[in-house]
């Protein structure tokens with residue numbers, strides 16, 4: 001073995017031993033195999049991986065290293081870095097299986113320095129697992145476990161690129177978050193925090209802290225998923241009238257709890273209290289902005305235990321200052337921790353907690369066990385149901401189905417964006433055309449990809465091949481499949497895939513087919529997935545970049561007008577296709593664009609007189 005090793009060896013070196021300080025004094029050691037001499041330097045000790053000719057070396061090394069205040073362990077036991085406080089039950093599980101290093105409050109530099117010695121990393125929302133961390137791991141990091149739901153602090157793209165699995169704990173803190181929402185609702189209505197601070201400052205202000213009652217008031221739950229539905233259930237128990245807005249939640253599930261699903265505008269304009277429970281996505285970012293506050297009932301009270309970014313915080317301060325919003329209770333902030341002089345935090349009508357939604361003893365034990373099991377499973381090579389970026393498709397299947405897999409996900413993504421709020425999605429029907437025998441075409445992956453396309457953009461749940469059907473069922477999505485024989489080449493696995501969302505309203509009326517379903521169809525041409533049908537209109541546009549759909553009266557000049565507006569904004573058109581019922585009647589323009597046009601550009605397109613409706617769809 002080579003002489004002094006100050007840096008970790010590449011992960012390919014095996015068998016290996018791990019060298020750790022057993023004494024508390026940090027130091028960096030260099031190691032020479034021939035003489036077993038260790039030289040101490042002043043730099044902090046980070047742990048060292050040693051390459052040994054055989055595992056028999058390890059006991060020999062142990063004796064010698066112990067005398068020098070070091071311990072050495074076989075690397076067959078993986079190393080898990082726990083970077084934020086984790087419940088004991090989870091730690092106990094991890095310790096049975098791995099070396100566990102609990103090091104909290106690491107700076108980015110410290111985390112990067114340690115990570116190349118670790119096979120797994122466990123975090124909550126306080127650690128930013130950035131691209132730098134994955135790069136610094138030099139391929140050794142195999143799994144990142146998020147002990148909670150939101151994974152906005154983990155760079156998923158970088159994780160996937162470096163072949164690192166990310167798992168989360170999506171269910172164990174649901175009740176804790178819902179209970180915290182209710183705690184904030186009640187505390188805000190009765191000025192508990194403000195009154196407490198006033199008494200501790202030596203005052204007795206009974207008149208100042210007169211509150212408002214909850215019974216008979218209307219609560220709008222925005223986002224009727226796991227947490228939102230638990231909040232709704234509890235608020236009903238307080239005698240509140242509960243309505244909810246969630247464009248994708250099934251109405252029958254809401255009805256079962258006695259909650260009516262309504263549109264965004266109806267929810268915010270009729271509610272006395274608004275509680276936010278949607279994930280932070282490009283669609284929900286700053287959803288509560290000046291425009292939304294202009295529509296609320298004057299004196300509304302807002303609770304946010306979801307994500308700070310869902311609210312435009314400057315707009316909220318303005319709404320609080322002018323009395324549009326009477327009070328707010330916030331557990332989450334756009335930047336955490338928020339700046340010390342944050343106007344929002346300091347506002348006297350605002351009650352704040354430092355992201356405590358998941359912080360109960362019970363929830364932390366729950367997420368610790370949930371994430372520990374997932375991390376251990378992943379280190380053993382099993383695919384966890386809570387995997388966030390798991391590979392969906394086995395390589396041998398991918399070789400043939402690759403473009404169809406992309407097509408399926410994009411069709412799901414398109415279809416869900418066409419849904420209008422109100423009744424929620426109930427049924428999904430997928431129709432495949434193929435010449436192949438049913439045994440020769442496994443559609444499970446395609447179904448999973450459609451589910452992924454539909455669910456991931458709207459929720460905090462991540463879909464993989466293991467959890468797709470289960471998650472769809474849990475969310476009330478009934479997916480049925482139909483296969484239609486088409487006399488096409490057997491070399492081609494599929495002719496087309498159609499996704500129908502049944503009994504649902506659409507933001508783009510022309511996406512409804514004659515049967516009243518939102519319908520989109522795609523095909524693969526020359527290896528490229530293409531959109532070939534929207535509603536009853538045939539189109540042909542490559543599913544790359546983004547798509548603008550316009551319904552217009554078929555007359556000369558429309559294509560030029562839209563093209564000019566996009567061109568003026570430097571938005572590159574990749575494809576354009578027109579589908580029409582008959583000349584000079586209704587037509588659909590499907591325009592593929594490389595960039596995302598800004599709001600002003602889209603507004604200008606909408607103002608072209610011949611354009612009756614239009615939508616921008618992200619793929």
Ligand SMILES: NC(=O)C1=CN([C@@H]2O[C@H](COP(=O)(O)OP(=O)(O)OC[C@H]3O[C@@H](n4cnc5c(N)ncnc54)[C@H](O)[C@@H]3O)[C@@H](O)[C@H]2O)C=CC1
Pocket residue numbers: 149150170173174177222223224225226227228245246247248249277278279280283284305306307331332355356357358359458459460461
């Ligand atoms: N403060 C804290 O400590 C905690 C915060 N959370 C956060 O709470 C949020 C909800 O978590 P879960 O209920 O577990 O997620 P979930 O995925 O079960 O529910 C989210 C719901 O929001 C809906 N939704 C998506 N876009 C919407 C839109 N534009 N308008 C209305 N509804 C929309 C989805 O259809 C879904 O039903 C997440 O952001 C999560 O990170 C969760 C746990 C603890």
Ligand SMILES: O=C(O)C(=O)COP(=O)(O)O
Pocket residue numbers: 124125126147148149150151173355356357358359
């Ligand atoms: O699970 C979530 O999404 C949360 O927001 C909880 O975050 P935490 O684990 O408390 O840092």
